[in-house]
Each structure stands twice: as structure tokens, then as C-alpha cells.
Amino acid sequence: MDNNFKMVAKTLYGFEDLLAKELLQLGAQDVKKGVRNVSFVGDKGFMYKANLGLRTAIKILKPIKTFRIFNEKDLYNKVYKINWEEYLKPEGSLAVDATVHSQIFKHSKFIALKTKDAVVDRFRDNTGNRPNVDLRFPDLKINVHIDKQLCTISLDTSGESLHRRGYKTATNIAPISEVLAAGMIMLTGWDGQSDFIDPMCGSGTILAEAAMIACNIPPNLMRKEFAFERWQDWDVDLFEKIEESLLKKTRDFHHKILGYDKSPSAVRKAKENVKNAHLDEFISVKHEDFFKTQRAGTEKLHMVFNPPYGERLERLNVPEFYGQIGTTLKHGYPNTNAWLITSNLEALKHVGLRPSRKIKLFNAKLESRLVKYEMYEGSKKAKKQ
Known part of the structure; x- marks a missing residue:
């Protein structure tokens, strides 16, 4: 059975080649470079491996749905239709962050709010219970990316940015990431x-x-979570x-x-x-x-x-x-x-x-x-x- 799925590793400008090379060395399949990101294919074990082992990745996202949207109502309806029960329990917690590059949708915070509403309303309508919002330690972190009219909903596999390796407790002014x-x-x-x-x-x-x-040495061994x-x-x-x-x-x-x-x-x-x-x-x-x-x-x-x-x-x-x-x-x-x-x-x-x-x-x-x-x-x- 094929348990592979697509993932996207985000990185800094100028590191796309390095990240693609790292992914290939770790054993990723179908590696494709974008701008400040590299997409690849792997299974759940590889998702764990990428988070532990990549030096130049900031975050690893698992896209679950891509669709076109024309207004906020459209976004709400399409997010509502996603089978969120597969990823979250009604008594669980969630957080949403959004990145928007579009003439139609200009406010990322509003997009994040609309997405959260759709997820919560689906649970409330179907189960009578609703997940809470927890910005610090959510059970599920959802990422919304809108480019013009193309919207991608992903699960954030990393949580806090991967530059937080876990070994730095003491910093100076303007430390390098x-x-x-x-x-x-x-x-x-x-x-x-x-x-x-x-x-x-x-x-x-x-x-x-x-x-x-x-x-x-894998860079993220010291991370708490x-x-x-x-x-x-x-x-x-x-x-x-x-x-x-x-x-x-x-x-x-x-x-x-x-x-x-x-x-x-x-x-x-x-x-x-x-x-x-x-x-x-x-x-x-x-x-x-x-x-x-x-x-x-x-x-x-x-x-x-x-x-x-x-x-x-x-x-x-x-x-x-x-x-x-x-x-x-x-x-x-x-x-x-x-x-x-x-x-x-x-x-x-x-x-x-x-x-x-x-x-x-x-x-x-x-x-x-x-x-x-x-x-x-x-x-x-x-x-x-």
C-alpha cells in the first residue's frame, strides 16, 4: 500500500538548492524547488525524519486540500467540507495561520479567522462540541496559503519554527538564526x-x-516538541x-x-x-x-x-x-x-x-x-x- 504523500519544506531565500540537496540525501522522492520552499514526497516516517534532520528548513507542511476561491464565503464553505474529524477530536484545540498573496484577499488575520470559524462550526454542527483555540500548544496547527485565487490548506507538522533547535537558552542582541x-x-x-x-x-x-x-548530528534532536x-x-x-x-x-x-x-x-x-x-x-x-x-x-x-x-x-x-x-x-x-x-x-x-x-x-x-x-x-x- 502506498502511504506516501506530498510535503512542502519552507526555507530562507537563497537556500532552496541546499534544502533540495538535503532532502535528496535523506531519501525524499519527487523533490521540486520553489521560491523559499521545496516540495517532496515521503511517508509518515520520512515526515519525522525531515523535521529531525533538515538543517535549512524552517517548517514542514503537509498539504491536505487545494482549491480555487473567489470570496470569503467560498473559503468558508470549502474549508467546512474538509473531513476535519480525521485530524482532530471535538474536544481538541487548534490554531490557524495564513499567508496571503492576492488582490482579492488582503488580510491574513481575517483569512485565519474565517478558516477557524469553518472548522469549529463543522464540529459544532456534527457533534455539538467544538475545539478550542490554543495559539501556543494546539493539537492541530493549520496553515492557509492563498496565491491569487489558489488556496492550499496544510497541516503544520513542525509547530514552532525549526530554527528553534532547543540548545539556545542564552542570546545576545540580534542573534543569528x-x-x-x-x-x-x-x-x-x-x-x-x-x-x-x-x-x-x-x-x-x-x-x-x-x-x-x-x-x-541531526540539528533538531534537542527540540522539546x-x-x-x-x-x-x-x-x-x-x-x-x-x-x-x-x-x-x-x-x-x-x-x-x-x-x-x-x-x-x-x-x-x-x-x-x-x-x-x-x-x-x-x-x-x-x-x-x-x-x-x-x-x-x-x-x-x-x-x-x-x-x-x-x-x-x-x-x-x-x-x-x-x-x-x-x-x-x-x-x-x-x-x-x-x-x-x-x-x-x-x-x-x-x-x-x-x-x-x-x-x-x-x-x-x-x-x-x-x-x-x-x-x-x-x-x-x-x-x-
Whole structure:
């Protein structure tokens, strides 16, 4: 019997290729890239696996109905007709969120409300009971997506966004999202075959994600809950079997991952988060000012960092700060592939080095660039000869 169904994994702009590759490696079928999403086919076990194992997914949706709608009444009637009893008990709880790209329907909150009304009214009419709304821990989280007149109703399999891995209890101002950190590191080609450094590590997100990639540790093992754990067909034995099979694929890591920050409170937070993630055997965090450091050893070094921006930049002289990044890399970090992300595109001009790659990404809503500086041993000319 074919128990496969279609799912949609949502992601950040620029990560569609990474996510498609991750899905194929996990064993997904019929993988198709969209904009900020990738659709695929799998069974219930694969749904569990995708939520546990994907680094660049924000959410995994299971579409259950797609139809055309022309007004709110139309939406209500078509949602009402869905067999909600299959997914929820009358005494259960639900939450609805909506995304709308349409000239006819403009207010996503109103669409969510109309959808909720249709589901609740169906239960009340058929059973005399109605499910409650619970925005925090619903038994069923429903997602409505309207594109022009095409409406897709999906079940949210993840619940809270998958960037909430569960290891971060301490954060600084403007911490980088775990999904953005993981995707960035993957784009830099990091494969765990060299030492790694984040010289402005903040609360340690880049360090933790780099260690999990190097050791092939599933990123969402530490999460307290996925939405599917409250479903009527939740299969704890199957889930544990999937978890075990992913853990068998972890690998040894024979290099060092190092984090610096010049703020003592950031160093404390980073150490706490690394410990929560059970990654302290791979990562060491030190209280250092990057601009006063130089690298030890001559082996290849992989560097990825997110310099301060926005609120964290108010007290900084930006041209001078970015100039110091360039000077430190040039004089202290030969034989290093250095990657940084910034939303201050003007500031990059002050680094004084020519990037060998630039990738457009978004950090929250800020358009950013992930840039690569290749620091050679001696001069570049000599290297070429």
C-alpha cells in the first residue's frame, strides 16, 4: 500500500538548492524547488525524519486540500467540507495561520479567522462540541496559503519554527538564526576537514551549527516538541526508530572549532549554549578581541562570522571597524578561507580586500551578502606561480 504523500519544506531565500540537496540525501522522492520552499514526497516516517534532520528548513507542511476561491464565503464553505474529524477530536484545540498573496484577499488575520470559524462550526454542527483555540500548544496547527485565487490548506507538522533547535537558552542582541547559520556554513563548503573559527561568535550559534555539520548530528534532536506529536496518528515507536537511524550516521571529527568574542557576557552565553547542545568536546570559546589575535599553526583554516550590525553597531566607527577586519585577516590569518555575512553593503568597501565570492541572502528582513576572502600564505602572485 502506498502511504506516501506530498510535503512542502519552507526555507530562507537563497537556500532552496541546499534544502533540495538535503532532502535528496535523506531519501525524499519527487523533490521540486520553489521560491523559499521545496516540495517532496515521503511517508509518515520520512515526515519525522525531515523535521529531525533538515538543517535549512524552517517548517514542514503537509498539504491536505487545494482549491480555487473567489470570496470569503467560498473559503468558508470549502474549508467546512474538509473531513476535519480525521485530524482532530471535538474536544481538541487548534490554531490557524495564513499567508496571503492576492488582490482579492488582503488580510491574513481575517483569512485565519474565517478558516477557524469553518472548522469549529463543522464540529459544532456534527457533534455539538467544538475545539478550542490554543495559539501556543494546539493539537492541530493549520496553515492557509492563498496565491491569487489558489488556496492550499496544510497541516503544520513542525509547530514552532525549526530554527528553534532547543540548545539556545542564552542570546545576545540580534542573534543569528540557527537556520541562517547552518545554511551559510553549508554555502561556504565547510566539510569538517579542517579547523574552524568564528572570531566574533556572540552567543555561539555558528559554532554549534558548524560542529553539528562536521559530525553529521541531526540539528533538531534537542527540540522539546514537534506539532505531529499531538496528532491522532502519532507513532512514538516509529519516531524513536527514525531518531536512532539518524544517530547511527554521525561521524568522528578530528579538528578544532574555536570561538572568540571580546564581550565576557557573550563568551559566557556561547559556552552555555555549546554545553546545552552537548558539543563542548568539539568547541572551545575564548575571551579575545579578534583584532589583537593571529592564527596558530599553518594548516588550512575555515572562518565564518557575522560581524555586529544594527543595534550592535551604534557605538562603532563602521569604516574603521571593517578596515580592521581586513587588516587582521591580511596580517594574522594566512592560509584561511574567511567568510562573513553583513547587511551593511557599504561597509564592505572598507575591508580593503577583494572578495572572491558574493552570495545574496537575507538576515531576517535585511538584504545581506555572504562574502569570501581567500587569504594566501605569502602573496597571491607567488601562490599562482
